[in-house]
Amino acid sequence: MSEWQPPREVATDLVYRSLFTSPEPDLRERAAELFAAWATGKNVPVDAGTLLDGGSAEAESDGTRRIASGSVGAYSDRAGGQQLEAAVFRLEEHPADGSRWTTSLRIAVPHQTGQKDTEQPWVWLDLEHRRTPDTAPVRPGSPRLIRDLLAAVEGVDASLPLTAEVLTITESHVGELCGWLFDTGRRVPVIVFSPDPQMAEQQERFAAKLARDVTGVAVVVRLRDASAAAAFSRRVGPHLHVYGGGMRTYLPGLVPNEPFPRRHRILSAASMRALGQRSANAVRDQVLALSTRRAQPASYVLVRRALSRGSAEVERNALQDLLRKSQREAADEIAMLYAEVDDLTAQLAAEQVAREQVEDVRLQWELGEIELNDLERDNDRLQARVRWLESQLATHQVHVAGQETPDRIVPPGQVVEVLELAAARLPHLVIGPTADAAAGLDVHPQAERWALKVWQALTALNAYAAARAAGTWRNSFLAWCQEPPSGGIAVPATWVALSESETTGTTPRLRESRTFPVPAVVDPARRVFMQAHVKIQQGGSPCPRLHFHDDTGGRTGQVHVGYVGDHLPTANFR
Structure with missing residues (x-):
């Protein structure tokens, strides 16, 4: 029989952080009462007095073991005139799946003797989740504790x-x-x-x-x-x-x-x-992610000192008949060192997360720089061509320099609105039921850039389909973008792919994810595998794609857009 192994864990995720000031009198005591009521509601029998005395309580229900604890302390620096009262109340929840949720409520009431700009009392609540490897990251929204706090005290x-x-x-x-x-x-x-x-x-x-x-x-x-x-x-x-x-x-x-x-x-x-509701969830996730970047208050170092001294005091009271004064002083120093080690450990974990985020940003920046360089080259080439064409027209007494382009459409900054505009203004396209997937892009900061690029792709497809209908073009959309005819709207050919990999095309799950509705006149089954696509973004996450079916040589003579949204799954992606 093999030896039991504990479940492997991954780094703790900080999923929520709230930090605010409050003028509430007796803030520590009020917070202890609210925390105790909240923990008791989770079947952990604990009262405010126990928490304020540095005690703890433990209980198990619904397959989850919960431990509530409290620590209080005070710090005084007579030389600097700094005084502070602090408390931390913590609830650890250990579900049966091996993960752990930790809610930490920190309270600080600073006093600055002889100064008017004393830092305001503050409340700091963190929610952390230590996941097992098979558990997806989650952002569950605000804890009930914070809602109880803000209903009871001014924040x-x-x-x-x-x-x-x-x-x-x-x-x-x-x-x-x-x-x-x-x-x-x-x-x-x-x-x-x-x-x-x-x-x-x-x-x-x-x-x-x-x-x-x-x-x-x-x-x-x-x-x-x-x-x-x-x-x-x-x-x-x-x-x-x-x-x-x-x-x-x-x-x-x-x-x-x-x-x-x-x-x-x-x-x-x-x-x-x-x-629908998923847009609220997406906004919530982005706001919660932003909250985790909040820096600690300036007085937090004093809070750590106050709490470490408070914890040492509890230990000394329990062992006062066994320890001499020198040993108690050593316990103070050890507690302080442990607090500093905890601080450094937390800082290292935060720095690791920050490094990973910086690496993601660096990759996005590199990809953006490549794309920007390509666009600037295209812009320079097109500007030169415009100047040459204007000069040629001027030689024939046709002066167009400085005039607004007639019938120019300014695309909106939302992908969903771009699709609505395309359906109304681009007659050679049929926009399928993809607004749901497209709306998932609109909640991201890059949505405006994506909307512009989707519009560019749609107008290029419409111009291509119009040329096919007029009989002035007989080749593919990729060929159109590689060598667009005079006056033809196109996107860079590197954006366009007319097929998927063999694995994607032959794997039922992956093929099905690229099969979208079309009218019966296009296919009696009313669904078509759309492997042709435009790469709205070359890398990163999300990585938008536009999938289409080219029926310009068929009975409708149109291009059918089946999907605009995040990258669809592949053998190596999701």
């Missing part, structure tokens, strides 16, 4: 009140909203919904669910009506407004003359409708 991020509820803003309160948005001390996003008269109830439910999920790490706001939306637009300007039932996430660091307004992403009403 603020700079001037911004934190709450689990949706804040409804009327026209008269738009100034207050702008004050929150432009507060230089703000560290959490503000998510603002513009009115959607067509789906007001659905938007209200959507916003309420999102507000609950991001409690403590973002604030959700709804502009009450058209008057409030108009007043908001006037105050922030057209570069920062939100409109048409859409939602905009205003990140920290916003300024009135924002140099990068597109950093504050808009999610259109069309994208939200197409994606």
Whole structure:
């Protein structure tokens, strides 16, 4: 019989971090009461007194072992005039699958004698998940504990009140909203919904669910009506407004003359409708991921010292008949060293995660640089050709330099809206039911760039299909892009692939994932394997693709777009 081996674990994921200040009197005691009530609700019988005395309690229910513990302490530096009272309350949950969830609530009440700019008392809640190898990363939303805390005590991020509820803003309160948005001390996003008269109830439910999920790490706001939306637009300007039932996430660091307004992403009403609740989940995941990058408070080093001294005091009381004073002092020093080791271990883990994130960013940057270089070369070539054509026209007394291009369409910044525009304006294309997959792209920061590239691909396909219908082109779409005819709209040929690998084409699961609906006139089965695709992005994740079926030589004479969304699975991908 083989020896039992414990399940292999992976590094702990920090999945949620809330950090805010509170003017609540007796903050440690109030937090202990709320934590004890929350833990008791999870069948761990513990009271505030036990936690404040540095005690613990353990229980098992529903196949999960839970351990609640508390530690308190104080720190005083007479020379520097620094004083601080601190507490940490922790609940570890060990499910039967071998993973571990840890909720840590830290409280600090600093005192700075003789100074006016004393740091405000703060609350810091972390939720960590140590996964087993076969467990996928998860972001479950805000813990109930943070919602209980913010319902019981006042919590603020700079001037911004934190709450689990949706804040409804009327026209008269738009100034207050702008004050929150432009507060230089703000560290959490503000998510603002513009009115959607067509789906007001659905938007209200959507916003309420999102507000609950991001409690403590973002604030959700709804502009009450058209008057409030108009007043908001006037105050922030057209570069920062939100409109048409859409939602905009205003990140920290916003300024009135924002140099990068597109950093504050808009999610259109069309994208939200197409994606449904999954759009709220995607926004939630991005906000929670952003929360984990928050830095620790300046006074946290004092908290560690206070708590280490508090823990040492508990040990000394238990062993006071056995230890001499010198040994107690050594215990103090050992506890301090252990605290510093814990700090360094946590810092190393955080640095490892940061290194991995930097490597991902570096790869994305390299791919972006390659793509940008290609685009700049194309732009330089096209600009030179435009200048030459304008000069040739000028020799024939036709002067077009400086004139606007007639009938030019400015594509929207959302992929779903691009598909809607294509369906209305590109007659040689048939856009299939892919809005759901496309909406999954719109929740990402790169959505605007993807929308532009999807539009470029669609207009190239439409121009190709039009040429095929007119009989002026008889070759493939790839050949069209390799050597576009004069005036023909095309995308770089490196974007285009007319086939998949043999493995993808012969593996039933992979082939099925690329089979999309078409009219019966194209195929009696009403479904076609669409291996031809356009690479909207060359690498990274997400890695959007546009799959199509070329029926320009068939009965419809059109190109049928079956899918626009993230990369479909391959033998080596998902």
